[in-house]
Amino acid sequence: MxxxxxxxxxxxxxxxxxxxxxxxxxxxxxxxxxxxxxxxxxxxxxxxxxxxxxxxFEKGPVFFQMMNSLLGTGVFNSDGERIGRIGSSMP
Structure with missing residues (x-):
């Protein structure tokens, strides 16, 4: 670490x-x-x-929250249902 x-x-x-x-x-x-x-x-x-x-390969809500400020809601931080939900604060 x-x-x-x-x-x-x-x-x-x-x-x-x-x-x-x-x-x-x-x-x-x-x-x-x-x-x-x-x-x-x-x-x-x-x-x-x-x-x-x-x-x-679901990333899940923990990964989404940890990486949201860096990756936003794009493909690298999205599970399928999140793609295109710009501005979404929660998975």
Whole structure:
């Protein structure tokens, strides 16, 4: 967690994830506090999550609230029903 915070303040936020991907592989489970986060840098997985099987990967209200100020209501922060609901404050 310290590495992520340091890079947020002084560097590129995604840099540690790229380093971990190079070291451990394309799929990682990173536990931050009490939340499991799954990260992938595998291009085919990214394609599946963002395009071909988008509806199978719900982000949910917690992710939406955490990322809303950064990502808004666009595709990267939306479950299918939210797309196009500009100005929506809750999922």
């Amino acid at each position: 310290r590495t992520l915070i340091d890079n947020f303040v002084s560097g590129y936020l995604g840099e540690p994830i790229q380093e971990w991907s190079d070291k451990y592989g394309n799929i990682m489970n990173i536990r931050i506090l009490f939340v499991n986060g799954f990260f992938t840098t595998e291009p085919e997985h990214v394609k599946i999550v963002l395009a071909s099987q988008f509806d199978s």
